[in-house]
Amino acid sequence: MAIVDITVIPVGTATPSVSGYVAEIHKFLKGYEGKIKYELTPMSTLIEGDLKELLEIVQQLHELPFQKGAQRVCTNIRIDDRRDKENTMERKLKAVENKL
Amino acid sequence: MAIVDITVIPVGTATPSVSGYVAEIHKFLKGYEGKIKYELTPMSTLIEGDLKELLEIVQQLHELPFQKGAQRVCTNIRIDDRRDKENTMERKLKAVENKL
């Protein structure tokens, strides 16, 4: 189980707004409900699941702005992949909160 | 108003666990309540405020693992800084949710 944290930034669009592109990402992810867990944050989208599947999803999310006419996309991805423990978003939050 | 998304990763620590370091970050940020807004996510910490102040905070957060004995720290920072509109975490989330 790995967790991906992704931002997809179209470059050279007419306005500074990207919320429409982010909304497309979340409409797309709806189709994966049950297979992955995902969460919208103010700065990115977090996706939890099998890494191979996550990277396939990452490629499709990266493509979405091109489908809306973008000519350049800069995608930024963090992967956290821990194998000595169950590495879920829920467990990671609890591990910090229990120490506060 | 800018938003910073930060991960602070100690390298060469005895165990793969970093929750203790993340908890130190949030104990530290408590001292800035009222000046900044901040949020813990499963993958990073989001901080909203004046960019100059945010970068000063970033440097201090980056130092925390060294104070706990780390010898190397890799810090990763995303900055989103929008000046044609009020750029808060709350407004960014709403802008996406309204399009879903």
Add this chain to the structure above:
Amino acid sequence: MAIVDITVIPVGTATPSVSGYVAEIHKFLKGYEGKIKYELTPMSTLIEGDLKELLEIVQQLHELPFQKGAQRVCTNIRIDDRRDKENTMERKLKAVENKL
């Protein structure tokens, strides 16, 4: 043609040194010579090629520290994918240098 900029950080590896892991990445990439272009920088590895293939390579690079005993790996990836022009590392450098 896309360009990926990747860092692969093992977490909890007893020593702060990661050069051995980075060397493994470059030994691995040797096997792809002719299909992709890649470059070692002081902060990451840059790889130029077809994005689908690059993401398959990214997953294999991410796995390498686990094969050397790491229990947790944090991988950070930037993708620059431009489709209105030939997007090579060489062209990008020249585009900047011509403006200096």
Add this chain to the structure above:
Amino acid sequence: MAIVDITVIPVGTATPSVSGYVAEIHKFLKGYEGKIKYELTPMSTLIEGDLKELLEIVQQLHELPFQKGAQRVCTNIRIDDRRDKENTMERKLKAVENKL
């Protein structure tokens, strides 16, 4: 001694080209020659020096696209800060190359 790896991406700038913005960054950095070392790569700019000074430089680099009319800037920063050894760009490259 720390090393920063920075990309500064203007969002909503009508054309996908960013080489003009990157050139501005390198013109700006010329003014710091002797105090810091810096290097242009096809994907980012690497800067080596005292971390406090590097973060002050980061803020100024982040501002440059706004001075050219951008309304939104997404800046991405990696910091590598190692304190058990001299952490220079040159030494890091050699440490990997010696293991190839």
